Amino acid sequence: MIPAAFARATIDREGAAGEAWLAELPGIIDELLTQWDCEPDGEAAHGQVGVVVPVRDDAVLKVSFPHPGNVHEPDAFEAWDGQGAVKLYERDDARYAMLLERAHPTTLMEHDEDVVVTAGDLHRRLRIPAPDGLPRMSEQADAWEEELRKDAAELDHPLPAAVIDAALAVVDELGRDQPEILIHGDFHPRNILRADREPWLAVDPKGYVGDPAYDATTFLRTRAAHQLGADDLITVLNHELELFADAAELDPERIRRWSHLNLVQSAFWGRRHGFGRARGGSQLDKFIALVDELAVSWS
Structure with missing residues (x-):
């Protein structure tokens, strides 16, 4: 088995x-x-x-x-x-x-039509008051700030100081006081499966309490990797962010700010650890350059 x-x-x-x-x-x-x-x-x-x-x-x-x-x-x-x-x-x-x-093995990642709108609508339906006893994303804010400052000082990177400061501002302004809402915690297309009772159902949640707009950033980061070959990738991702925000009934600017923090964190993470199977070489360099570009664009 x-x-x-x-x-x-x-x-x-x-x-x-x-x-x-x-x-x-x-x-x-x-x-x-x-x-x-x-x-x-x-x-x-x-x-x-x-x-x-x-x-x-x-x-x-x-x-x-x-x-x-x-x-x-x-x-x-x-x-x-x-x-x-x-x-x-x-x-x-x-x-x-x-x-x-039981759900089917087909994921939303394999579905070509209305992926972003379908995910946004599902994300909206998952947004409910949090039950007692779950970990709060706000409890990670101090660690986020400490790690950002440490990485910015220790790593060789091209991100301007203003971009780092904008990420730190997200931690201070959004990260320390978050809504008492249950969020998935790992919301991306591979964790959305085709089903019988409903067209699509979520699986593999982490079960956190926090800002639903933060939860949206994981989905958009996955979409960025999926859309790597697109012309004018930044325009494409901005459009998808707006579509997701509309379907999920979330403030697109709030998603954009959380995404900026996530991108800066990813830029540093990639330099220390790599991304998935891209642990080194030209592929890793390409991914890091893309993340840097998106972080600057959404700052």
Whole structure:
């Protein structure tokens, strides 16, 4: 039941802890199948941190690697109660496991029509008052400021001081006092799946409390990578930002400011760690140059 690619990626990322968890995972899955009276119904799939086993009655068993970033996923699903997201049927927090409504493997990333409007509309529907006990994005503001100042001082980069100051202003003016709204936390097209009950449903939330306009920046950053070959990319992304803001009923300028902070952070992150598979060489240089350009444009 454990996909080989998932096993390799888990060991590469988590080392000995990942290897030990993988050794226990088949037993964990068997116990959960018995506990929730489920029968496997197809081959297991996986994301970055979890295995998904289809089971009878249009459900899936998801078991994730124990990590702080996965703790509040079931809380978000429970709060949404199927509104714009897959339904949560059962949860086992000690084993980072859930029984969820099944969706199709097709993601919004593979859908060519109305991607931005569809995502914006779904984002609007996910916007509800936050339940108690979830982590607040505002608690990260001090760390954001400290990291921005440290990176700006230590890294070799072309970003003007005014661009860095604008990012710091976002932290001070938007980051420290955020709305008590449940946000997805990792809202991008690959986390929006084709479904039967509704056309599209969200999956893999982080479950934070914060500004919905911040949540929109992850979607737009992913769109920037997708649109790399477009003529006049900045114009294209500005248009998509406006479309998303209109569908989500959010202030486009607020999204733009959060996006600016995100881009400056990404510019520094890329220099320290790379981006995804672009860990070095000309591809990484190209991505960093694009992020720098967007950060200046949206400052």
